[in-house]
Amino acid sequence: MDFTTGHDGEQSRTGRGLTIGVLGAGRVGTAVARQAVRAGHSVTIATARPAAEIRLLTEVIVPGARAVDSHELRGADLIVLAAPLHRYRSFDVETLRGHIVVDVSNYWSEVDGRLDEFEGALSTSEVLADFLGDEVTLVKTLNHIGYGFIETDARPAGADGRRALAMAGDDADAKAAVADFVDSLGFDVVDAGPLAAGRAFENGTPIFDDEFTAPEIERLLHEARLPAGV
Ligand SMILES: NC(=O)c1ccc[n+]([C@@H]2O[C@H](COP(=O)([O-])OP(=O)(O)OC[C@H]3O[C@@H](n4cnc5c(N)ncnc54)[C@H](OP(=O)(O)O)[C@@H]3O)[C@@H](O)[C@H]2O)c1
Incomplete structure (x- = not known):
């Protein structure tokens, strides 16, 4: 299968035509949705509000995506x-x-307000996973790129200096699917390991604070004593 990234006509290694739902139509949700449309995916987008309330915003900001009710x-x-x-x-x-x-x-206490459950040793995704339950398979990634860079930093697979994003999760098949998706958006992916390893690329870490290639993220994960793939 072929796949285009944000650069029209250039191919990456993954398949075209996933169905992608985006819950949240704010800064990062709309940027991911736009880039996913560009990559050839079929994209729906929802918030907690009825679809009618975000239909116009979706048409203007994410052309090609469809506003829906969350269900x-x-x-x-x-x-x-x-x-x-x-x-x-x-x-x-x-x-x-x-x-x-x-x-x-x-989690940003300045924005989210102080929430004790996110102040401890668990990664934010572990806390979220506990709340969502076993039937939701969480994969953490795309958190350490500003929404404004999701489209501008995207590069085709194999491009020199292609930016990489770290990923953490407990399910290997889910991570493989998410890695292909992120690749289709225009980024290399580095598997940091289980969901707990997500701590290594949360707000306040070196990985969070800058832009890196895959080898650089691997090195930073190693320095954080969370080697890639563990
Ligand atoms: N901004 C970035 O550059 C960036 C980058 C990476 C990750 N993130 C993370 O991504 C998350 C979202 O950030 P953002 O900057 O995109 O926020 P945002 O601009 O405030 O947008 C949040 C969106 O979520 C919707 N929403 C609120 N409560 C909801 C609910 N219960 N169910 C479904 N949708 C709901 C909001 O809808 P209403 O307008 O109806 O409330 C809004 O569309 C944050 O955790 C942030 O740390 C942000």
Whole structure:
């Protein structure tokens, strides 16, 4: 299968035509959705509000994507969870159940307010996974790239200096699917290991704070004593 990235006509190694649901139509949700449309995926986007309330925004900001009610994200190959972490208790868990969910969220006490459950040793994704339950397969990635760079930093597979994103999750098949998706968006992917390893690329870490290639992220994970793939 062939796949185009953000650079029209250039091919990356992954398949075209996934169905991608995006929950959250803010800065990062719309940027991921736009890039996913560009990559040839079929994209639906929802918030906690009725679809009618984000239809115009979607048409203007994410042409090619379809605004839906959140329950209509069900059945997507991947659901990108791009809503603020402090709202997690209001996420539509029923819809997420049975899906691979790409967790792009970060905890910022300044923005989210202080939440004790995110102040401890667990990664934010582990806390979220505990809340969402076993039937939701979380894969953490895309959290350490600013929304404004998702389109501008994308490069075709194999391009010199291609930016990489770290990924963490407990399910190997889910990670493989998410890695292909992120590659299709225009980024290399470095498997940091299980969901707990997500701590190594959260807010406040060296990986979070700058842009890196895959070998550089591997080195930083090693320095954080969380070698890639562990
Ligand atoms: N901004 C970035 O550059 C960036 C990059 C990577 C990761 N992130 C992380 O991604 C998450 C979202 O950030 P953002 O900057 O995109 O936020 P944002 O611009 O504030 O957008 C949040 C979106 O989520 C929706 N939402 C709120 N509560 C919801 C719920 N319960 N269910 C479904 N949708 C809900 C909002 O809809 P309403 O307008 O109706 O409230 C809005 O569309 C945060 O955890 C952030 O740390 C951000």
